[in-house]
Amino acid sequence: MRFFEYESRVVTAKVGIPVTRHGLAKTADEARRIAEQIGGPVVIKSQVLSGGRMKAGGVKFADTPDEAARHADQILDLEIGGHMPRGVLVDDRAPLRREYYAGVVWDGIRKLPVMLFSDMGGIDIEEVAQTHPDRVVRVHFSTLRPVSDWQAKQLITSLGISGSALNRLTPIVARLARLFLAYDMTLAEINPLGELQDGSFVALDAHMEMENEARRRQHALLHELGVGDEETRLAREPTAFELAGEQVDAQDHRGVAGNVTEFDGDLGLVIGAGGGSLTLFDAVRAHGGRPANYCEIGGNPSVRKACGLAKLVLEKPGVDKIAVMMSIVSNTRVDIVARGVIKACLELGYDPAEKIAIFRIPGAWEDEGFKILRRYGVQYADRTVSLHEAARRAVESIGQGPMRSSEAATADGAAA
């Protein structure tokens, strides 16, 4: 879940990282009062959960409180990326000597968090990494051992920074890394991290995202920030299709058949298994397929749930066929999923053999599952057919007619 900038500032300050004087205003008058209290040039920033604020006119500079109020008035009515602002942040426009970047992100490949630091702050860090790769340094660190200042110091030193700047930057980067672990963040960045004329450092902007699953554990923090349980903080509002997917999953406690995301393709997906859904979604796209949805099925859902999910996908306008694919399953029964998807076809008046492009779920109770699939003439594949190949066959089934007879024979033969 994403945090607004004003919330990220609270978290940043909470761990002892210096931040500029600022305040959240919901009206032009409030913005004027905050600017008066700051007593100098200020920046007015729209508080939306969307990027591109500057380009959209959501960030303006003001030299006087009256100017701050005028800008706030405009920005409060400005929609950015489909979002209306929650307010404006009125921020001290501190005179800077230099801008840096400090961030911590989760590295999904190494399965470790990584500290990032650059002496080219204030601009998009991905752009810096691309154009000036030598100006971004990084180091992975453990989620089990405490983060030491030494690790942060080594990182900053590797950019050639020394002396007073090094001593002042070190605790900021180390605290950011500790914050990342303590609050289950997936992203915590300060950009820019400004060096003031007196040589001190201050966070001028902060961006934080927290693991969704950590909401319960981080209840105290969320309560402190005023984030309600009802706030999903997703990139966009869920569609009616996605909400219907949530209802399918909520039908009973058994397994998962949901986490549906809507896309605009013609191939419906009923996919899952320990990362298998992501792999399969990508594989379908890699073969030129156009998924109608993403979803996750696993943990042995009931027939009713599997049926509900398959029906939802089959009924989505534009869906021609569904591909039912998972990695090799041990905690989901093949026969139960087979029953669910076939039942869905029949209840909607479809021939399962026509509507199911491919069924590729090997694993627990596959013999019973394959009996069911054979009974209804559904093309299926066992574990000798890779996820990638199954995805290719599904795409081919949609775009180029029925599966080649040699491949169908492989599927039948494999289960014989």
Next chain:
Amino acid sequence: MSVEQVGPRAPADGLFIAVEVEEWAVRDRELAAKLAEVCPVDIYHAGARGIEVVREHLDECVLCELCLNAAPPGAIRVIKRYDGDAPLRA
């Protein structure tokens, strides 16, 4: 929830699973209670007249055989309709 009395002449059918209860066992309330207790997917209901089958739950049958173990031999037949009407336990 639709429940129905079952017997050898009127098996309760799902799409994939059917259940038959012998006539001599249908009105056994003690057996009905036992079946309702052991079935993990609530296919059996202990009704006023004995064993009743919840039709909506039939296709949730996980083939665990707990009902067959709980009942006297031959009292119940669980039939896999997708497998040529093969009984769960021959």
